Amino acid sequence: MEQRTLGTTGYSVTEVGLGTWNIGSDWGDVNDEEGREAVRTALDAGIDFLDTADVYGDGKSERNIGTVLDERDAFDDVTVATKAGRRLDPHEPAGYNHENLERFVDRSRENLGVDSLDLLQLHCPPTQVYYQPETFDALDELRASGRVDAYGVSVEKVEEGLKAMEYPGVETIQLVFNPFRQRPADLLFHEAKRRDVGIIVRVPLASGLLTGTIDRDTEFPENDHRNYNREGEAFDVGETFAGVPFEAGLDAVDALRPLVPETMSMAQFTLRWILSFDAVTTVIPGSTSPEHIETNVAAADLPPLSADQHQQVTQVYDDYVREHVHQRW
Structure with missing residues (x-):
């Protein structure tokens, strides 16, 4: 698996990383050993970029990562990106200040068992935060103090990513991007390349829709966000x-099926599509299945998609998805 340079951070990371939201919370019941085994499988498959957050299981995801890296003495071999801000209650722009961010950073350092965080990301803060220079001054101070090696932002909207890049200290943008969320490929990717900002792609498989294994009869556990957050009841939909x-997503998946070569799964087709955009540094599908983690990694070495396949994916987006998402995020 090839590596790509993560903006100006100095890190080179594998094209496919591991997202670890699901080993913390909100994806049904996952015990600690299952979570740690997912991390071990990822490392064994060649992944050297892990993404987590302090609120994933109230630190559970961070602690599981720290345990595995400690048992393998792999802290110097793996880049870990975490996030901060969603512990605020209420979750309001004023809370994104030096005092709170330092407190969150120190907790994450303890959870992971490190002196300094490789990469800290603001965790989808309110849009107003991107118009608060004092928040980014605080991040600069945390980096200068040695608590953080680099920082970036995890955003919901293209507008937020574009605004964040105006701050010279922001070295990475994390966002949702996949065949069902194509808007970032326009202006945002262009600006990221121009400014040498790394792009981390989350939700690449649309919460499982783009694996092709979910149908209209699929049921999700009560504590799975695919059950309780379909209308955005708990966080951004x-x-x-x-x-x-x-239902619209399932219709779009049906339209995509004929485009997937027999040599690829739909998940691999999707990941290969994402990696064809050179602004993308790494994509972070999450899974606790060793088989799924290994096949996700294998997608990086599959042949690129053709121009015709890209055009047809765009047509499916235009026909089934664009009206629901394009101007919203």
């Missing part, structure tokens, strides 16, 4: 099925 209404 764009994090659940990429914001596409469930």
